[in-house]
Every structure is written in structure tokens, then in C-alpha cells.
Amino acid sequence: MSDSFEPVIIGFTCNWCSYRAADHAGMTRTQYPPNARLIRLMCSGRLDPTFVLKALADGADGVLIAGCHPGECHYLEQNYKALRRHRLLQRTLAQFGIEPERVRLAWASAAEGVKFAAEISEMVEEVRKLGPLNWPARPRPLATVPADIPVLSEVAA
Amino acid sequence: MTSQQERVGVYVCHCGSNIAGVVDVESVVKFAAEELKDRGVVLARDYTFMCSVAGQELIEQDIREQGLTRVVVAACSPHLHEKTFRGACERAGLNPYLAEMASIREHVAWVHSGHAAATAKAKSIVSGTVERVLKNEALDAIKVPIDAATLVVGGGIAGLQAALEVAEAGYEVYLIEREASLGGHMAQFDKTFPTLDCAACILTPKMASAGSHPKIHLFTWSEVEKVEGFVGNYTVSVKKKPRYIDEDVCTGCGICVEKCPVLVVDDNFEAGIGYRKAIYWPFAQAVPNLPVLDPDTCTYFIGAKTKDKGGCKACEIFCPTVPNSILFGQKEERVTLKVGNIILATGWELFNARRIPQYGYGRLANVFSNLELERMCNAAGPTGGKIVLRDGQTAPKAVGIVHCVGSRDRNYNPYCSAICCMQSLKLAHLVKERSGAEVYNFYIDIRTPGKDYDEFYQRVIDEGVHFVRGKVADVSDVPLGPGEESGKLYIQVEDTLAGLQRRIPVDMVVLASGLEPRHDSAEVGKTFGISCSTNGWFIEKHAKLDPIATMTDGVFVAGCAQGPKDIPASVAQGAAAAARVLSYIRQGELALEPVRASVVEEQCSGCRLCNGLCPYNAISFVEERRVSEINAALCQGCGTCVAACPAGAIQGSGYSNEQLFAQIEGLLREVRHETEVV
Numbered sequence: 156m157s158d159s160f161e162p163v164i165i166g167f168t169c170n171w172c173s174y175r176a177a178d179h180a181g182m183t184r185t186q187y188p189p190n191a192r193l194i195r196l197m198c199s200g201r202l203d204p205t206f207v208l209k210a211l212a213d214g215a216d217g218v219l220i221a222g223c224h225p226g227e228c229h230y231l232e233q234n235y236k237a238l239r240r241h242r243l244l245q246r247t248l249a250q251f252g253i254e255p256e257r258v259r260l261a262w263a264s265a266a267e268g269v270k271f272a273a274e275i276s277e278m279v280e281e282v283r284k285l286g287p288l289n290w291p292a293r294p295r296p297l298a299t300v301p302a303d304i305p306v307l308s309e310v311a312a
Numbered sequence: 313m314t315s316q317q318e319r320v321g322v323y324v325c326h327c328g329s330n331i332a333g334v335v336d337v338e339s340v341v342k343f344a345a346e347e348l349k350d351r352g353v354v355l356a357r358d359y360t361f362m363c364s365v366a367g368q369e370l371i372e373q374d375i376r377e378q379g380l381t382r383v384v385v386a387a388c389s390p391h392l393h394e395k396t397f398r399g400a401c402e403r404a405g406l407n408p409y410l411a412e413m414a415s416i417r418e419h420v421a422w423v424h425s426g427h428a429a430a431t432a433k434a435k436s437i438v439s440g441t442v443e444r445v446l447k448n449e450a451l452d453a454i455k456v457p458i459d460a461a462t463l464v465v466g467g468g469i470a471g472l473q474a475a476l477e478v479a480e481a482g483y484e485v486y487l488i489e490r491e492a493s494l495g496g497h498m499a500q501f502d503k504t505f506p507t508l509d510c511a512a513c514i515l516t517p518k519m520a521s522a523g524s525h526p527k528i529h530l531f532t533w534s535e536v537e538k539v540e541g542f543v544g545n546y547t548v549s550v551k552k553k554p555r556y557i558d559e560d561v562c563t564g565c566g567i568c569v570e571k572c573p574v575l576v577v578d579d580n581f582e583a584g585i586g587y588r589k590a591i592y593w594p595f596a597q598a599v600p601n602l603p604v605l606d607p608d609t610c611t612y613f614i615g616a617k618t619k620d621k622g623g624c625k626a627c628e629i630f631c632p633t634v635p636n637s638i639l640f641g642q643k644e645e646r647v648t649l650k651v652g653n654i655i656l657a658t659g660w661e662l663f664n665a666r667r668i669p670q671y672g673y674g675r676l677a678n679v680f681s682n683l684e685l686e687r688m689c690n691a692a693g694p695t696g697g698k699i700v701l702r703d704g705q706t707a708p709k710a711v712g713i714v715h716c717v718g719s720r721d722r723n724y725n726p727y728c729s730a731i732c733c734m735q736s737l738k739l740a741h742l743v744k745e746r747s748g749a750e751v752y753n754f755y756i757d758i759r760t761p762g763k764d765y766d767e768f769y770q771r772v773i774d775e776g777v778h779f780v781r782g783k784v785a786d787v788s789d790v791p792l793g794p795g796e797e798s799g800k801l802y803i804q805v806e807d808t809l810a811g812l813q814r815r816i817p818v819d820m821v822v823l824a825s826g827l828e829p830r831h832d833s834a835e836v837g838k839t840f841g842i843s844c845s846t847n848g849w850f851i852e853k854h855a856k857l858d859p860i861a862t863m864t865d866g867v868f869v870a871g872c873a874q875g876p877k878d879i880p881a882s883v884a885q886g887a888a889a890a891a892r893v894l895s896y897i898r899q900g901e902l903a904l905e906p907v908r909a910s911v912v913e914e915q916c917s918g919c920r921l922c923n924g925l926c927p928y929n930a931i932s933f934v935e936e937r938r939v940s941e942i943n944a945a946l947c948q949g950c951g952t953c954v955a956a957c958p959a960g961a962i963q964g965s966g967y968s969n970e971q972l973f974a975q976i977e978g979l980l981r982e983v984r985h986e987t988e989v990v
Contacts, residue, residue, distance in 0.1 A: 163980065163983055165976060165979060165980070171863055172843070174389075174391075175391065175863070177415075177418065177419055178389045178391060178415075178418040178419075180418070180422075180423050181389070181417065181418030181419060181422035181423050182418065182422070182855075184422055184423070185423060186423055186424065186425060187423055187424075188424075189420070189423075189424040189426065189429040189430055189432075189433045192433065192436055192437060192440065192979045192980075193415075193419060194440070194972065194975055194976070194979070195390070196951065196967060196972075197907055197949055197950055197951050197966075197967055198950035198951055198952065200950050200951060200952030200955065201950060201951030201952060201954060201955050201964065201967060202955055203954070203955040203969065203972075204955075205969075206972055206973075206976065209973055209976050210976050210980070213976060213977060213980045213983070213984055214980045214983030214984050215980060215983070226838065227838065227843060229841065229863075229864075229950075230927050230948060230950035230952070231927040232927055233927060233950050233952045236925065236952050236955075236956070240955075264843050265843055265851055265863065266843065266844070266845045266846050266851060267846070272423065
């Protein structure tokens with residue numbers, strides 16, 4: 156876990172808010188670390204949890220899921236589905252020994268390039284501290300499930 | 313490897329030095345041509361401006377001559393030029409949905425400065441896009457019919473212009489106005505800069521034309537509650553607030569207003585310096601010419617609330633129409649409208665200068681807002697056009713106008729409100745002309761970029777108005793030292809040109825309060841499915857190339873709702889929005905992105921998990937076949953059901969699992985290779 160470790164982050168963004176937030180960061184020349192590679196979905200609700208597992212299994216050290224702010228979803232409320240899936244993912248991944256911080260959920264509107272850049276910067280630092288994932292090649296000890304992640308029944312409600 | 317049959321062309325754009333200044337374009341081209349050769353890339357090129365005609369022709373030529381079956385353009389954001397490059401493919405006979413863009417400008421060159429890291433990231437994005445495009449399918453755009461009726465929200469000058477343009481072309485317009493009359497803020501002004509023609513003289517004819525136009529259906533004193541649907545086919549629910557007047561019977565004679573014994577301060581149209589009755593006209597030239605009753609101040613309604621029956625009812629008693637036009641029992645009404653396009657022209661609100669306590673607004677009697685002075689200058693206003701102090705009779709001998717109140721100030725609003733310099737110059741001219749007072753303007757910068765605007769500034773200088781460059785620190789009524797008398801207002805300012813502190817005694821201070829977004833702009837934006845910038849103005853689709861459309865197709869913006877602007881710019885944007893709507897109407901139908909979900913019935917187990925997930929109720933269960941079915945006309949393509957289907961039986965065109973898995977693999981290409989070696 157040397158300082159030279161550069162984590163690779165895959166970011167899932169929605170067409171209407173968070174991808175445009177990344178565009179906005181560009182337009183305002185807001186600098187952030189080059190560790191994140193973005194994929195555009197129409198909506199964060201399109202995020203199939205297997206995309207996240209696939210990214211982590213294929214060598215990503217972390218995954219960012221970014222959507223419109225709650226209440227601002229272009230498709231009315233589908234970002235809430237992303238929210239639920241994110242909670243479930245964090246719970247599931249912990250049982251694989253993957254730290255929940257490696258899968259981050261963020262909201263950014265099309266005007267929030269600065270916020271989007273800050274989310275990536277923070278996440279890169281957080282994942283850098285955790286070190287490389289190397290999953291599933293390297294067996295990992297069970298990570299503790301943080302208390303603030305709700306149990307399944309709460310999430311499904 | 314199935315991709316062997318595909319022939320992919322990769323084009324890397326320099327965008328002048330925008331991309332090439334940070335990303336090593338040649339290295340990206342080399343990477344695509346050599347490393348991605350086994351993935352089907354048959355050629356990779358770079359060009360200064362891929363979006364130029366020559367750049368597009370390059371693609372077209374390669375499709376024809378090299379037999380490309382897939383195209384990847386690594387350039388700017390797809391939100392800018394996806395259509396451009398899809399068009400190029402289509403012209404060369406390739407299905408436009410077999411082209412993809414890799415955003416290496418907004419997502420790489422503009423946000424990263426390290427050449428090596430930026431180039432590496434650009435390569436992985438290109439690799440991801442190549443993998444994705446290999447899984448793309450040829451698609452056909454979805455055609456939707458456009459309902460010719462148009463909704464215009466806001467009856468200020470921008471909305472009026474838009475409504476009239478659409479109606480003149482022969483199409484139905486529903487014009488919704490929250491206030492009781494059309495006109496907006498412009499109706500409050502006296503003269504308009506820089507020509508000094510009277511606002512009412514140029515505005516009221518437009519109001520009257522809109523009011524009487526056979527194609528324009530007016531809904532004043534109304535608000536939009538709900539919007540459903542999509543471009544070409546919106547269903548809008550409008551709430552009509554009760555006026556307590558029978559609109560069909562009332563002749564607008566005004567006897568009710570005359571007989572009403574209740575006089576209240578008019579905070580709305582008269583900006584708090586005039587009065588109105590409890591039943592009142594918004595203003596003299598109101599369109600429609602109907603009064604409105606304010607239940608919060610009406611004696612009858614207040615009486616009814618306290619159960620003290622038999623309130624005044626003078627309006628009803630004196631109303632001469634049969635049947636009586638006064639309807640105390642009138643209730644809110646709801647109207648449903650079907651429209652194809654929506655133009656939002658909801659305007660602005662004045663910055664509340666009370667928020668800057670050191671300027672004394674609301675505390676010191678003779679500190680006025682610019683809007684108050686507008687009403688004062690207006691011949692039809694409360695003072696009949698006389699410039700007087702708060703006592704209603706004394707003419708000021710010296711007037712100070714403070715610029716940039718609440719604008720260009722990081723404590724309040726960082727933006728320039730764009731109109732206040734010219735408005736202040738106009739007010740300076742009017743005050744000097746009408747009262748002969750000495751007028752001082754305190755400014756940070758004078759901003760007069762507009763046709764004949766700077767000439768007007770020169771004219772006002774020549775008229776003898778004083779200009780002091782500096783931000784006012786304080787307005788006080790307390791005399792300091794022997795030379796100062798009481799009863800004056802002292803303006804403390806650093807004169808940054810002379811390099812000294814000044815303390816200027818005046819009788820009246822006018823605060824050039826800036827423009828702010830409507831307090832509920834975020835909510836209104838949500839209703840129409842558009843968002844607001846950090847400052848609260850509606851976001852346009854593109855700041856330069858499309859300041860009229862929004863990210864929601866079929867919803868357009870005009871006037872100050874999109875950002876501060878003057879009357880000519882509002883009129884121009886209103887007309888431009890109308891032109892865009894008319895173009896949509898003329899096309900008859902519109903091509904939408906073919907991003908839709910569909911059920912593969914053989915794989916569907918009929919679990920119905922997807923049924924409840926759709927926000928548009930597009931998914932239903934077919935009892936006979938025991939499978940779920942998606943209505944393509946209702947589906948908007950969010951893909952939530954695709955992600956949720958446990959059997960993988962729902963396919964999302966344009967964003968299929970295969971495309972996204974491939975893109976993940978491509979993006980992680982070099983990491984995957986490393987781990988395989990380990």
C-alpha cells in the first residue's frame with residue numbers, strides 16, 4: 156500500500172444530471188484526479204448491481220454511482236431505486252470482504268461540476284487509503300458491516 | 313471472437329488545442345490502431361476539428377471506402393456533438409446508432425493537467441467505447457406526433473411575445489399567468505431605456521392583442537400544478553384560483569372597486585408605495601379587464617372566518633350586472649390541457665434590500681428600492697409621476713443611487729443582474745428631469761453593452777449626473793462632526809478613482825436592487841422536469857448554442873427565468889422559443905432516441921417484479937400469456953426494469969447489458985491485462 160498506488164474507479168452516471176455534472180466540471184475547468192472512468196446510463200435506476208460486481212471483479216478498486224438529487228430524477232423517482240440497490244450492494248459486498256467505502260453513492264445536478272469533482276477527489280483518497288482491491292484473485296477477510304447500513308427489511312420497505 | 317467481422321474506425325479530435333494541449337493525441341491514435349486491432353479497429357485517425365465539415369467528411373469517406381461498420385469519435389461530450397457524428401454516419405449509409413462518442417475533452421483534457429495520466433485515461437475511455445460500440449445494434453429513431461397546441465407559462469413581455477408569435481402562425485396557445493393580469497414587471501415601469509419610450513405605450517398593445525387573440529386562451533390568476541407526458545404530448549393540469557368574480561358576466565365597470573371601503577397597501581404592483589382596495593384591478597390597463605377580490609383583506613371574508621356573519625358585501629350590493637358578478641362562494645377550479653410544447657417565461661423577483669442592513673432599507677424612511685422609484689416616476693403611479701420623499705410632498709434636492717445592491721456581491725448573489733446599470737442611468741435621468749435634484753451614482757463598474765446603451769450613459773453624464781466609482785459602505789441618518797446637519801442621509805463610500813473616502817449628504821437614496829430567480833423556481837423546475845443553476849435560474853440546454861431549449865425536450869425557456877436580461881433580449885428569446893416550437897409543429901412528428909425497454913416473452917417468468925417499478929405505468933401483466941408487457945409509447949427508457957428483472961428478460965435498447973458489460977471490460981483493459989499476468 157505505497158503512496159504511489161493509483162486506484163482505478165469506474166463511475167456510473169446518469170444522462171441528465173451526473174454525466175452533465177461531469178461535463179460542467181469540464182466547462183468550468185474544475186480539476187480532479189484522473190482515476191475515474193465514467194459510463195453513461197440513461198438513469199441511475201438502470202444500474203444493475205451486477206455492473207458494480209463486474210467492475211470490481213475486472214480490476215476496479217472502487218465504483219461510483221452518481222444520479223440526480225432525490226426529488227430531481229428525470230424519470231420521477233428512479234434514483235431512489237439506485238439508492239436502495241446501493242445499500243444492498245454495500246451489505247452484500249461486506250460479506251465478500253469488500254469495504255463498503257469502495258462503492259460510493261453521490262448526487263450531483265447538471266450545475267454541480269464542482270460537487271462532482273469533489274466527490275471523485277474524496278473517493279480517490281478514500282480508496283487510496285484502502286489500497287488495491289485485487290478481487291477476487293486475493294481472498295479477503297470478512298469486513299465488518301457498519302452499523303449505519305440498514306438491514307434488508309428496512310431497505311425493501 | 314465475434315467482433316472480428318466488425319470494422320471499427322476511431323477518430324481522435326484535437327479540438328484545436330483544447331484536447332491536444334493536454335492529451336497526446338498521436339499516442340491515443342497509435343494505441344487504437346495497434347492495441348485495439350484485434351478488437352476490430354481497422355483504422356484510427358486524428359484531426360484538428362472532427363466536428364468541422366472536413367472532419368465529418370473524413371468519416372463519411374471512410375465508411376464508403378473502407379467499409380466501416382462502427383464509428384468511435386473521441387472528442388467532446390456527446391451532449392454537444394453526438395447528433396453531428398450520427399448525422400455523418402447516416403449520410404454515408406451507416407445506421408447512426410452504430411456510432412459512439414468518447415468524451416475526452418470535458419472528462420479528460422479540461423479536468424486533468426498531467427499529460428501522461430490524461431493520455432492514459434483517454435486511451436481507456438477509447439477502449440471502453442470501442443468495446444461498447446461493437447455491441448451496438450442498428451436502431452430506428454422513434455417517431456412521435458407533435459400536438460400543435462402550446463403552453464406558455466408567464467404573461468410578462470417574454471411570454472407575451474412567445475404566445476403572440478405562435479398564435480399568429482395559426483396555432484392554439486394556452487397562456488398561464490400567476491397574477492391577475494398580463495404584463496409582468498414591465499407593466500410597472502415608467503420609461504424604458506435607452507429610448508425613453510413609455511413602457512405602457514409599448515407593452516399594453518401587446519397585452520390587448522394577446523387578450524383578444526382568437527388563438528390565445530388566457531388563464532390569469534392561475535398556476536400550473538402538474539405536467540405529465542413528453543415532447544409532443546404533454547398533459548398539463550392548471551389550477552385557477554378564485555377571483556370571486558363571474559368572469560362571464562362581469563363587464564369591468566369598476567363600481568365594485570369604487571364602492572369597496574377597504575384600502576390596503578399594494579405590495580405587489582405598487583411595490584408598497586401605493587394603495588388598492590380589497591376588490592381591485594391589478595392596474596388600470598389590466599388584461600383581462602376584470603377585478604379580483606382579496607379574501608385576506610375583504611371585510612366579508614374576515615367576518616365569515618370569525619363567524620361574525622353579515623359583513624360588508626358593498627361590492628355585491630352595488631354590482632349592476634344580472635346575474636350578480638360577485639361570487640363569494642367561488643372555488644378553485646382545475647383545468648386539464650393537452651399541449652405539444654411548453655415555453656417557460658416565469659420571470660424574476662426583486663432582491664430584498666432589507667438583507668443588507670447597512671443600507672437602511674426598511675429602517676430609514678427615505679431609502680427606496682429601484683422598483684419603488686419606478687412606480688414613483690410613473691405618471692399613473694401613486695404620486696402621479698412626482699419625485700417625493702416618503703412624506704409624500706417634499707421634493708429631494710439630492711438623490712444618491714447605489715448600484716449593485718445584492719448583485720456582484722459574494723455575500724448575496726455573485727452574478728451581474730445585467731439591467732440595473734442602465735435602469736439606474738434611466739432613473740438618474742428621470743429624477744433630474746422631474747425634480748432638478750443633484751443625482752449621484754455610486755457604481756463598481758458601469759456596464760452598458762447594448763445598442764445605443766453607452767450613448768445613453770454619455771448623455772446622462774452630459775446632463776450633469778455625478779458618478780462616484782466605489783461600493784457604498786454605509787447609509788446613515790446620523791450626522792458626524794460639525795459640518796453635518798440632521799435630517800439628511802449620509803452615503804459613506806470610498807471613491808476608488810480619487811483614492812479617498814467620501815461622505816455625501818443626500819435627501820433620498822435609491823437602491824438598485826438586483827434580479828433574483830423566483831423564490832419557487834426550483835419547485836416550478838421540478839414540475840416541468842428541468843433544473844436550476846446554482847444561482848437558481850433555469851438551465852438552458854447549451855449556454856451558447858442553445859439558450860432556448862432545456863434538457864427536457866419540448867420545454868423551452870424565455871426571458872429572465874433563464875437569467876437576468878433586459879427587455880430587447882427577453883423579447884428576442886420569447887420569439888426564438890416560439891420559432892423553435894413552430895419548427896417542431898411544422899415537422900409534425902419528432903424523432904426520439906430509440907432507448908426503450910422490451911420484454912423477451914420466452915424468458916419472462918411472469919413474476920411481475922417490474923410492474924410496480926415503472927414510473928410511467930408502461931408495464932402491464934398479460935393474463936392470457938402470463939407474461940409482462942411494455943407499452944413502447946409510454947416507456948421513456950430509464951432502464952430501471954431492465955436492471956431489476958431477475959431473469960434478464962427485459963432488454964434495453966441502446967443501453968443493453970451486453971453494451972455495458974463490454975464497456976466496463978474495455979475501460980478496465982489495462983488493469984485486466986495486469987491481473988491476468990499476475
